[in-house]
Amino acid sequence: IELENDLKKAIRNDELFMIYQPQFDLSTEKLTGIEALIRWEHPRKGMISPVEFIPIAEETGLIVPMGKWILRTVCEQNKRWQDAGFDPIRVAVNVSIRQLQEDDFVDSVKEVIEETSLEPEFLEIEITENIMRNVSDLNHKLIALKEIGVTVSIDDFGTGYSSLNIISDLPIDSIKIDKSFIDGLVTKAKKQVLAKTIINMGHNLNFSIIAEGIETREQLSFLRNNSCNIGQGYLFSKPVSAKEVEEYFLN
Ligand code: G
Ligand code: G
Ligand code: MN
Numbered sequence: 001i002e003l004e005n006d007l008k009k010a011i012r013n014d015e016l017f018m019i020y021q022p023q024f025d026l027s028t029e030k031l032t033g034i035e036a037l038i039r040w041e042h043p044r045k046g047m048i049s050p051v052e053f054i055p056i057a058e059e060t061g062l063i064v065p066m067g068k069w070i071l072r073t074v075c076e077q078n079k080r081w082q083d084a085g086f087d088p089i090r091v092a093v094n095v096s097i098r099q100l101q102e103d104d105f106v107d108s109v110k111e112v113i114e115e116t117s118l119e120p121e122f123l124e125i126e127i128t129e130n131i132m133r134n135v136s137d138l139n140h141k142l143i144a145l146k147e148i149g150v151t152v153s154i155d156d157f158g159t160g161y162s163s164l165n166i167i168s169d170l171p172i173d174s175i176k177i178d179k180s181f182i183d184g185l186v187t188k189a190k191k192q193v194l195a196k197t198i199i200n201m202g203h204n205l206n207f208s209i210i211a212e213g214i215e216t217r218e219q220l221s222f223l224r225n226n227s228c229n230i231g232q233g234y235l236f237s238k239p240v241s242a243k244e245v246e247e248y249f250l251n
C-alpha cells in the first residue's frame with residue numbers, strides 16, 4: 001500500500017525514467033534498434049526494480065497512465081535523436097496486458113505518434129505472449145496498430161500459452177526468444193533444438209527473430225549460425241541512459 005501511494009506520486013515527481021538496451025543485427029553487427037526499460041528512483045528507498053513495481057501498477061490500474069507516460073517519453077526521445085541528426089532507429093516499448101485491454105489503447109498510440117511527429121515505423125510495441133488468451137479483440141487491435149504503421153513484437157516467446165495456429169494469424173513483425181532458451185544454449189542439447197525450432201518456425205511465418213539475454217560469445221555464434229536476425233544482451237551492452245545511447249551507439 002505504501003509503495004502504491006508512492007508510485008502514484010512518482011510520475012509527477014519525476015522519479016521514473018527510461019533506460020535503453022541496444023539491439024544488433026547479428027550478421028552485420030549494426031545497431032538496428034533499442035528496447036526502452038523503465039526505472040524508478042525512489043526518494044528514500046533508492047532504485048526499485050520494475051519486477052517489483054510493474055505488478056503493483058498493473059493491479060491498481062496505475063499502469064494505464066504510467067504506460068501513456070512511457071510511450072510519450074520514448075517517442076519524444078526518439079524524435080529528439082532524429083532531430084539531432086542521428087540515423088533513425090526503432091525503439092521498442094514494453095506494453096502490459098492491462099494496457100492493451102483498454103478500449104482506447106490504439107487511440108492513445110495514435111495520439112502520441114501524431115503529437116510527437118515520430119514516424120510510426122520507429123516505434124515498436126512489445127507485447128507478451130500471454131496476451132493471446134487475455135485480450136479479447138486482440139486481432140482487431142493489432143490490425144489497427146498495423147494501420148497506424150507501428151511494428152509489433154511478441155516478448156518472452158516460448159514461455160506462454162499461445163498456439164502456433166493463433167500466432168501465425170496475427171499481424172506481428174517479430175518474436176523475441178525468451179532468455180530462458182538462451183541460458184544453457186551451449187551446453188544443453190534440448191535448448192538448442194528449441195531455439196532452432198523457434199527460429200525456423202518464425203522465419204517460415206515471415207517474422208524477424210530477436211534473441212534476448214545474450215551473455216556469451218558461444219551463445220552469439222550459435223544464434224548467428226542458426227540465422228537468428230537480431231540480438232540483445234549484456235554481451236553487447238546492459239541497458240544504458242539516453243545520453244550513453246548517443247555517446248556509444250548512435251551514428
Ligand atoms: O529491465 P528489467 O529486466 O529489470 O525489467 C524487468 C521486467 O519489467 C521485464 O519483464 C520487463 O519487460 C518489465 N518492464 C521493464 N520496463 C517496462 C515498461 O516500460 N513497461 C512495462 N509494462 N514493463 C516493463
Ligand atoms: O521481459 P523483458 O524481456 O522485457 O525483460 C527485459 C529485461 O532483461 C531487462 O530488464 C534487462 O535488464 C534484462 N536483460 C537484458 N539483457 C540481459 C542479459 O544479457 N542478461 C540478463 N540476466 N538480463 C538481461
Ligand atoms: Mn521486453
Ligand code: NA
Pocket residue numbers: 155156157176178179212
Ligand atoms: Na523478454
